[in-house]
Structures are given as structure tokens and as C-alpha cells.
Amino acid sequence: MRDGRRYVPVENVSDFYRLNVPLVLGNSFTITGQGRTIKGQDGGHEVFINSVKYVLCFPIISKGGRLLISAMDVTKIIEPVMRPGKIKNASAVRNVILDAGHGGHDSGATGPFGAEKDAALDVVLRAKALLQASGYNVRLTRATDVFIPLEKRPAFANRFPNALFVSVHLNKSNTVGGTGIETYALAPRGVPSMDEANLSYSDFNLYPGHAHDSENIALATAMHSSMLRHLRLYDRGIKRARFVVIRDLTIPGILVEGGFMNNPTDARQIAGNSYREEFARAILEGVNRYQNAVAGELQYFQPTAIVAATDATTAPVIKKDPVPVGSKTSINKAVNQAASALASPSAPN
Numbered sequence: 289m290r291d292g293r294r295y296v297p298v299e300n301v302s303d304f305y306r307l308n309v310p311l312v313l314g315n316s317f318t319i320t321g322q323g324r325t326i327k328g329q330d331g332g333h334e335v336f337i338n339s340v341k342y343v344l345c346f347p348i349i350s351k352g353g354r355l356l357i358s359a360m361d362v363t364k365i366i367e368p369v370m371r372p373g374k375i376k377n378a379s380a381v382r383n384v385i386l387d388a389g390h391g392g393h394d395s396g397a398t399g400p401f402g403a404e405k406d407a408a409l410d411v412v413l414r415a416k417a418l419l420q421a422s423g424y425n426v427r428l429t430r431a432t433d434v435f436i437p438l439e440k441r442p443a444f445a446n447r448f449p450n451a452l453f454v455s456v457h458l459n460k461s462n463t464v465g466g467t468g469i470e471t472y473a474l475a476p477r478g479v480p481s482m483d484e485a486n487l488s489y490s491d492f493n494l495y496p497g498h499a500h501d502s503e504n505i506a507l508a509t510a511m512h513s514s515m516l517r518h519l520r521l522y523d524r525g526i527k528r529a530r531f532v533v534i535r536d537l538t539i540p541g542i543l544v545e546g547g548f549m550n551n552p553t554d555a556r557q558i559a560g561n562s563y564r565e566e567f568a569r570a571i572l573e574g575v576n577r578y579q580n581a582v583a584g585e586l587q588y589f590q591p592t593a594i595v596a597a598t599d600a601t602t603a604p605v606i607k608k609d610p611v612p613v614g615s616k617t618s619i620n621k622a623v624n625q626a627a628s629a630l631a632s633p634s635a636p637n
């Protein structure tokens with residue numbers, strides 16, 4: 289326990305997933321085995337699972353010479369990413385709802401090469417064509433340059449069964465220094481948003497999107513790793529937030545930020561047809577990989593290993609994990625404890 293939070297030693301994580309004993313060098317650890325790698329460091333706010341960067345719900349800590357990871361992160365990141373095939377009730381995808389950010393009088397981010405609303409819509413229209421050609425039904429929250437209130441976007445998406453929601457945005461920073469791509473999944477209940485260091489009472493609100501925490505992170509993983517492969521921009525990682533468009537969803541969903549409109553290098557790329565086409569391909573590949581992952585056919589995501597592949601169909605397919613569900617280990621305990629802790633959250637500082 290630390291700050292009323294439960295933690296799990298990293299050795300228990302490797303033990304649970306039948307990976308090698310963690311290699312601890314200085315203040316960092318690496319777990320390998322079965323073609324997977326999990327890396328992190330003491331005090332670190334990030335964990336890398338097969339080279340995909342996740343911003344942790346809570347930092348890694350050390351105690352008595354051991355490195356520990358929060359039970360929340362084990363439950364909400366490591367488990368669904370390591371074993372997406374075990375996510376309960378994850379349904380096959382028939383409908384994909386694409387949400388082009390902003391529109392109409394709301395231009396979103398602007399830069400030397402135009403407005404976010406136009407780039408996002410162009411990417412969405414390209415992705416729609418690719419997804420339809422692959423047999424998905426595609427619905428758009430907007431197909432033209434019109435303003436749609438935020439609340440209406442998830443409300444529209446929630447009408448469709450067997451569906452996924454992908455909100456497409458481009459980024460803007462206060463300075464021109466911001467670069468790269470990032471993917472947002474809904475912050476689980478009891479977890480601070482983005483870079484907030486401390487919890488606030490509102491972090492304990494329960495939203496419809498929380499019913500799909502596991503699918504959300506699996507979808508973020510599939511989509512983010514596909515975007516890294518196709519777009520080749522700096523990796524800002526998979527992050528957490530409570531944006532209205534993902535918070536109010538009753539289906540799995542994420543929000544992607546595909547580069548910075550006000551960074552000259554990012555913006556020049558975003559303005560080009562080839563980047564937008566690759567972005568659209570990344571969305572198709574992300575949906576395909578999510579579908580494979582929850583079906584238990586693709587157990588992990590490794591953008592670096594797949595760079596040589598020419599398309600999604602040539603990505604390696606890993607057989608189902610032999611680790612039995614329900615084995616009595618501290619991970620299961622941690623998962624249960626995290627769930628009960630959430631049921632009666634203590635007052636945050």
C-alpha cells in the first residue's frame with residue numbers, strides 16, 4: 289500500500305504471465321519471454337509493452353529493494369494488453385463509427401498548412417473507403433464541414449451494435465515544439481487524467497465508457513501501434529483522459545491525435561496526400577488488429593517487428609496464451625483488490 293493504493297512486485301507480474309525473472313539494472317526492470325517485453329523504471333510514469341509506450345495510471349515505486357507497479361495498472365493496462373483474448377464480452381466488429389474532430393465554426397488546431405477540421409475529415413473519408421472495402425459498415429458523425437456538438441457524437445455512435453468508435457484529431461501545442469502522435473483511452477475510474485499528478489473527486493465519477501476499459505486499452509494498443517508503423521512520427525504514447533466523446537460511449541472507443549498542426553515538420557506531412565492515406569490505412573489496420581486481438585489470435589503488438597510487413601494481413605499471428613485463467617496468484621488478488629478499492633474509493637488528497 290502507498291497512498292492507499294495497492295502495488296504488485298514486478299516479479300509477480302512475470303511469474304503470472306510465465307515470463308522470465310525480471311532483469312533489474314539500477315532503477316529499471318525488463319521482463320522478457322514468449323516474444324514479449326515489459327519495461328519500466330522506479331518513479332517512471334511510463335511502461336513499454338512490446339515497444340508500445342503507455343502512460344501509467346500511477347508511477348512505478350520501489351520498496352525494500354523491489355520494484356512495484358500499481359494494481360490499477362496491472363488491471364487496466366498489462367492484463368488486457370497481454371491477454372486481449374480474455375476480455376469478457378468483447379464483440380466482433382461490424383460497425384466502425386469514425387468521428388472527424390471539430391467542424392464548421394470550430395476549426396480546431398490551425399497552422400501554416402490549414403485547419404485540423406479539414407485534415408481530420410479528409411483522413412476520415414479516406415479511412416471510410418478503406419474500411420468499407422474490407423467489409424465493415426462505416427458511419428460518420430460528420431461527412432461535411434459542419435459543427436456537431438461534442439455530446440451528439442457519442443450519442444450517435446451508441447446507436448450501433450458490434451461497433452467501435454474512433455475520433456480523429458490533429459494536435460496543437462502552446463509552443464512550436466510539440467511533435468508526434470498520441471492515442472487516448474478513457475481514464476479508468478479513480479485514475480488521474482493525462483499529466484495531472486493528483487486525483488480529484490471528479491476522477492471517481494463513473495461514466496458509460498468505463499464498462500469497456502479493457503476493450504478501450506486493447507483498441508488503443510492496436511490503433512497506436514498501427515499509427516506508429518504507418519506514420520513514423522515521434523511516439524508520445526497511449527494516454528488517459530475523460531474527453532466527452534470517449535467518456536459517454538457505450539461501445540469501445542478511442543481518440544487519436546495524428547501529429548501537430550503548428551509544428552512545421554509535422555504540419556508539412558499532415559498536409560500531404562501520402563500521410564493522410566497512411567493515416568487512413570493505420571485506422572483500417574488498427575481495427576483489424578483489435579478484432580484479431582480480442583478473438584485471441586494476436587496476443588501482442590510490436591510496431592518495430594512489423595515494420596517490414598507490407599500490410600496487416602502479413603502481421604505475425606501468435607497462438608492463444610497457454611496461461612490458465614483463474615490461477616491463484618497475487619495478480620488475481622490485485623485485480624480483485626483494485627476492483628473493491630474502486631467500489632469504495634477513499635477520499636483523494
Ligand SMILES: [Zn+2]
Binds near residue numbers: 390396397404457458
Ligand atoms: Zn482536436
